[in-house]
Amino acid sequence: MNSMRVLLTGANGFVGSHILDRLRAEGRECAVLLRRQGDTRFIAGHLPHVAVRYGSFEDEASLRAALEGVGEVIHCAGATKALAAEGLFRANQGGTRRLVEAVNEARPAIRRLVLVSSLAAGRSGTRAAPAREEDPPEPLSAYGRSKLAGEREVTQGCRCEYTVLRPVGVWAQDREFLRLFRAAAARWFQSLAGAGRS
Numbered sequence: 231m232n233s234m235r236v237l238l239t240g241a242n243g244f245v246g247s248h249i250l251d252r253l254r255a256e257g258r259e260c261a262v263l264l265r266r267q268g269d270t271r272f273i274a275g276h277l278p279h280v281a282v283r284y285g286s287f288e289d290e291a292s293l294r295a296a297l298e299g300v301g302e303v304i305h306c307a308g309a310t311k312a313l314a315a316e317g318l319f320r321a322n323q324g325g326t327r328r329l330v331e332a333v334n335e336a337r338p339a340i341r342r343l344v345l346v347s348s349l350a351a352g353r354s355g356t357r358a359a360p361a362r363e364e365d366p367p368e369p370l371s372a373y374g375r376s377k378l379a380g381e382r383e384v385t386q387g388c389r390c391e392y393t394v395l396r397p398v399g400v401w402a403q404d405r406e407f408l409r410l411f412r413a414a415a416a417r418w419f420q421s422l423a424g425a426g427r428s
């Protein structure tokens with residue numbers, strides 16, 4: 231079993247709360263970085279058993295404090311929507327940059343950083359020519375561009391071992407996708423964007 235303490239950002243969010251479930255099920259020692267105003271209902275059962283560290287990506291001292299005694303970091307915090315693109319870049323690029331800087335300062339104690347990026351940071355493929363990991367990225371949305379910018383903060387700036395993950399859309403319990411499924415069930419549209427291309 232890996233006994234290094236892992237710091238999870240975005241732990242109270244939809245994806246992060248499932249990561250925390252898994253880490254705890256595996257018996258990992260965990261710390262979570264939370265904002266004071268964050269809704270913790272999905273992780274309330276875990277909170278007595280993890281080190282809770284309050285802070286924000288704007289507060290560099292809070293990031294340094296959050297990394298104390300930590301050996302690995304899973305960076306799952308991120309904005310999936312914002313009123314303007316600038317808000318997406320502030321969270322997904324700026325937040326990642328400051329975390330990477332704090333991680334670099336905390337070497338060699340920090341062994342590895344895992345970034346939860348998104349498939350949206352890559353490019354779209356077609357049925358005949360599916361997108362491949364090594365293809366040059368060409369995000370279609372501001373969200374995808376902000377996640378790609380966050381990836382580059384890691385790949386160009388991180389001085390410890392790192393892994394960048396690009397999950398596909400995650401939908402279980404997610405109310406954004408629920409609206410899409412309801413629309414499809416009501417036959418409000420017949421095809422998803424991009425479907426039918428060959």
Ligand SMILES: NC(=O)c1ccc[n+]([C@@H]2O[C@H](COP(=O)([O-])OP(=O)(O)OC[C@H]3O[C@@H](n4cnc5c(N)ncnc54)[C@H](OP(=O)(O)O)[C@@H]3O)[C@@H](O)[C@H]2O)c1
Pocket residue numbers: 239240241242243244245246264265267268269286287306307308309310320321325346347348349377396397398399400401404
């Ligand atoms: N859901 C998907 O389909 C999907 C697919 C691929 C990748 N991802 C990635 O997975 C990660 C989590 O997504 P999610 O769907 O779980 O979103 P979510 O439920 O909205 O959770 C977002 C998490 O990030 C934190 N966060 C957001 N903006 C922040 C900021 N400016 N500073 C500090 N913390 C901030 C939130 O904290 P507060 O509660 O304090 O706001 C929350 O813990 C994101 O990086 C997203 O890009 C999601």
